[in-house]
Amino acid sequence: MHMKHSIKYHLLAAWLILTSLTHGYAQIRTGAEQTEQYFPLIEGKRVALTVNQTSLIGEKHLLDSLYNIGIDITRIFAPEHGLRGEADAGATVKDGKDTRTGIQIASLYGKNKKPAPHQLADTDIVLFDIQDVGARFFTYISTLYYIMQACAENGNELIVLDRPNPCDYVEGPVLEPEYKSFVGMLPIPVLHGCTVGEIARMINGEGWLGNGLQCKLKVIPVSGWKHGQPYSLPVKPSPNLPNDQAIALYASLCPFEGTSVSIGRGTSFPFQVIGSPYTNEYGFRFMPRPLKGSDMNPLHKNTYCYGKDLRDVCPPKGFSLAYVLEFYQLYQTNGKKFFTRPHWFDLLMGTSQVRQGIIKGKSEAELREEWEPALRKYKNIREKYLLYPHQKSYSHSLINSSAM
Numbered sequence: 343m344h345m346k347h348s349i350k351y352h353l354l355a356a357w358l359i360l361t362s363l364t365h366g367y368a369q370i371r372t373g374a375e376q377t378e379q380y381f382p383l384i385e386g387k388r389v390a391l392t393v394n395q396t397s398l399i400g401e402k403h404l405l406d407s408l409y410n411i412g413i414d415i416t417r418i419f420a421p422e423h424g425l426r427g428e429a430d431a432g433a434t435v436k437d438g439k440d441t442r443t444g445i446q447i448a449s450l451y452g453k454n455k456k457p458a459p460h461q462l463a464d465t466d467i468v469l470f471d472i473q474d475v476g477a478r479f480f481t482y483i484s485t486l487y488y489i490m491q492a493c494a495e496n497g498n499e500l501i502v503l504d505r506p507n508p509c510d511y512v513e514g515p516v517l518e519p520e521y522k523s524f525v526g527m528l529p530i531p532v533l534h535g536c537t538v539g540e541i542a543r544m545i546n547g548e549g550w551l552g553n554g555l556q557c558k559l560k561v562i563p564v565s566g567w568k569h570g571q572p573y574s575l576p577v578k579p580s581p582n583l584p585n586d587q588a589i590a591l592y593a594s595l596c597p598f599e600g601t602s603v604s605i606g607r608g609t610s611f612p613f614q615v616i617g618s619p620y621t622n623e624y625g626f627r628f629m630p631r632p633l634k635g636s637d638m639n640p641l642h643k644n645t646y647c648y649g650k651d652l653r654d655v656c657p658p659k660g661f662s663l664a665y666v667l668e669f670y671q672l673y674q675t676n677g678k679k680f681f682t683r684p685h686w687f688d689l690l691m692g693t694s695q696v697r698q699g700i701i702k703g704k705s706e707a708e709l710r711e712e713w714e715p716a717l718r719k720y721k722n723i724r725e726k727y728l729l730y731p732h733q734k735s736y737s738h739s740l741i742n743s744s745a746m
Contacts, residue, residue, distance in 0.1 A: 369566045374398065374471050388464055389465065390498075392469070392486075393469075397471040397503075405418065405442075405445070417446050417448055417464075417465065425440060468489060469503065470501070473577075474507065476508065477534075479596055479690050481525060483534075486545075487545060490546070494556060500542070502560070506573035507536065507569075511535055512534065513660040515532065515717070516692065516693075516713065516717055521688055530720060531717055532691070533661050540724075540729055543561065564730070567730060582607060587653060592613050594661055596613075596690060598665075598669075599686060604616070604641045607640040608630030609629075616650045617648050618648070629645065666700070696709055699712065
């Protein structure tokens with residue numbers, strides 16, 4: 343790095359530390375904010391970035407910060423929702439150039455989910471900095487898996503800039519191998535209780551990359567954070583998770599995506615309401631409409647849905663099937679088809695056991711008993727890869743699920 347760029351690096355590092363102090367954030371510093379830890383590692387290297395709108399140091403995008411101090415950025419890998427987080431859920435993210443820096447963008451959402459060898463040939467290090475929410479089906483950890491596999495195959499180093507987990511519980515069924523998909527790449531529960539850095543360590547340590555592959559991995563840990571410590575995200579991690587309430591409800595409401603029940607896509611409060619045209623027993627109603635950047639083709643578009651407003655309720659502490667079971671019973675009473683996408687429901691759950699159990703009339707307690715043995719084994723595996731201590735009261739949240 344040239345002298346003038348080295349000066350910029352030190353000034354930026356000092357500014358970030360000062361900013362965190364003046365804004366009261368010194369208690370928690372994300373991996374990205376600890377520039378003093380990783381700037382020396384990428385100095386003089388050719389660097390590719392896997393980033394999105396959550397990749398901030400201070401109030402500035404990681405890409406812009408590194409570009410401004412002269413880091414040789416070879417390529418940007420964009421996950422679901424794109425580099426700046428503006429694409430709809432499930433929408434194809436296209437290759438192109440970043441308008442602010444002119445750097446080439448390679449999409450990792452659509453047909454190409456894994457970097458090709460030629461896309462890494464001019465790169466030494468891949469920097470991964472994306473905020474996760476703690477749920478297996480939030481696809482950024484699937485992107486992490488493919489990045490790790492590509493780095494291992496092509497001899498690239500991966501540096502993960504870690505961030506806290508805002509929904510930090512270990513609950514739900516563990517994914518079975520035959521239900522592996524982009525919404526579930528790893529044999530982990532619905533809520534995995536790990537940061538991205540810990541997941542990366544687990545992928546390596548458990549040999550999940552296959553063929554004996556090991557990724558050359560370094561994690562820049564979060565400073566000042568413990569497992570179970572609340573963390574409010576400074577920027578929404580995807581268009582349909584606009585606030586803390588939606589993130590807290592996400593794991594428990596996402597299974598509805600395999601049913602004919604809306605969870606508010608196409609409204610200004612996604613993942614904070616539940617309803618359908620067939621459940622007018624409820625007094626609350628909402629109407630999904632096409633929304634640019636959120637959902638252009640929502641379920642039950644331009645139709646009133648009747649159900650529950652969860653914007654002000656206390657969300658479950660972890661993962662719960664109570665909402666799904668409640669609406670399933672109503673559908674049985676009304677004679678309507680509930681599981682309209684049964685295979686998708688099974689992929690989200692990582693097993694068909696949950697759906698089959700619901701159909702058989704099993705309670706949530708009975709369903710939990712069925713997945714508990716695999717969950718217990720996972721908890722033992724997880725302990726080997728943790729980077730952060732637990733808060734004193736945290737162990738209870740790993741075992742017990744609160745009632746709704």
